[in-house]
Amino acid sequence: xxxxxxxxxxxxxxxxxxxxxxxxxxxxxxxxxxxxxxxxxxxxxxxxxxxxxxxxxxxxxxxxxxxxxxxxxxxxxxxxxxxxxxxxxxxxxxxxxxxxxxxxxxxxxxxxxxxxxxxxxxxxxxxxxxxxxxxxxxxxxxxxxxxxxxxxxxxxxxxxxxxxxxxxxxxxxxxxxxxxxxxxxxxxxxxxxxxxxxxxxxxxxxxxxxxxxxxxxxxxxxxxxxxxxxxxxxxxxxxxxxxxxxxxxxxxxxxxxxxxxxxxxxxxxxxxxxxxxxxxxxxxxxxxxxxxxxxxxxxxxxxxxxxxxxxxxxxxxxxxxxxxxxxxxxxxxxxxxxxxxxxxxxxxxxxxxxxxxxxxxxxxxxxxxxxxxxxxxxxxxxxxxxxxxxxxxxxxxxxxx
Numbered sequence: 074x075x076x077x078x079x080x081x082x083x084x085x086x087x088x089x090x091x092x093x094x095x096x097x098x099x100x101x102x103x104x105x106x107x108x109x110x111x112x113x114x115x116x117x118x119x120x121x122x123x124x125x126x127x128x129x130x131x132x133x134x135x136x137x138x139x140x141x142x143x144x145x146x147x148x149x150x151x152x153x154x155x156x157x158x159x160x161x162x163x164x165x166x167x168x169x170x171x172x173x174x175x176x177x178x179x180x181x182x183x184x185x186x187x188x189x190x191x192x193x194x195x196x197x198x199x200x201x202x203x204x205x206x207x208x209x210x211x212x213x214x215x216x217x218x219x220x221x222x223x224x225x226x227x228x229x230x231x232x233x234x235x236x237x238x239x240x241x242x243x244x245x246x247x248x249x250x251x252x253x254x255x256x257x258x259x260x261x262x263x264x265x266x267x268x269x270x271x272x273x274x275x276x277x278x279x280x281x282x283x284x285x286x287x288x289x290x291x292x293x294x295x296x297x298x299x300x301x302x303x304x305x306x307x308x309x310x311x312x313x314x315x316x317x318x319x320x321x322x323x324x325x326x327x328x329x330x331x332x333x334x335x336x337x338x339x340x341x342x343x344x345x346x347x348x349x350x351x352x353x354x355x356x357x358x359x360x361x362x363x364x365x366x367x368x369x370x371x372x373x374x375x376x377x378x379x380x381x382x383x384x385x386x387x388x389x390x391x392x393x394x395x396x397x398x399x400x401x402x403x404x405x406x407x408x409x410x411x412x413x414x415x416x417x418x419x420x421x422x423x424x425x426x427x428x429x430x431x432x433x434x435x436x437x438x439x440x441x442x443x444x445x446x447x448x449x450x451x452x453x454x455x456x457x458x459x460x461x462x463x464x465x466x467x468x469x470x471x472x473x474x
Contacts, residue, residue: 308377
């Protein structure tokens, strides 16, 4: 389930909700407490540090102020019914957001490569090329293909092949130039690095390609593989394009969506990856998810949090931080403007197009994520749009090692 926004005027409901979430009672100690970070200046201790091993709930997570619009009691059932009905139309409509999705998915993948290389080096198993890092990720590989360095390969008798990097001018027969000439897109670079897809969402994925020397490897270009990393994508929709990019990078993926229709699309798009146990699908409300502490290397929630009431957004982010491994990354986005909560009927002009949205807004949401124990914001960008869609803030955070 993924819903960036609306182009129609929504109907807002204005009913007061409890301050700081269910069960909260105001006390005189509140004046000494930062409502965003959970830091109690009177004691010098952090509530979240003390409760870091417990599962965050609405009763235990500090909320940033007042949530002044109460969502409908049947919110999740209405959302599921809506997306089950409108999924095909929605998937066509959201093609306009694919560029943003892929841009930040690639940023995430770049950072995952850096983290994997760091772990390899820490374990003392990094290859020589990992000890002299070059620009990381797919963009780095494309950049290196055009640099002046080239690779000379020589053999002496039966000795192993020796690679010598020379900083001289690039020769006409540079094997990396030939590799670049044969690659027409970033996704093809990823395909050479791992498996090969036919452009039909991996339905004819050639797993044997991973066992053979790739064109890039033959050209002296080595990618950091992500095949032992695990990602969770909530609100995965039909799996295009983010889940697809993660699978192409050889990550193991858990895709979650409330809509049975969207999960059926995922199953149709990636049957071979499911058969190989590289991906599993879970039709579920994201607030019902339960995972072990430190289970994932990456968590993605794109155009998803805005469908939750604001208190639940705070709780989910706290849980996601708990689910991440040390060094793990989270990618999510949210509307820049604050929105206490709204319901829109006939969204996308469809009779069953019902949707709910809310947002803490940029200032409050950033204070929430920065207040999570051990979380550091690596990327924070606001997308500029030239259509009725509002601006969205994109964030990538990293859990401390």
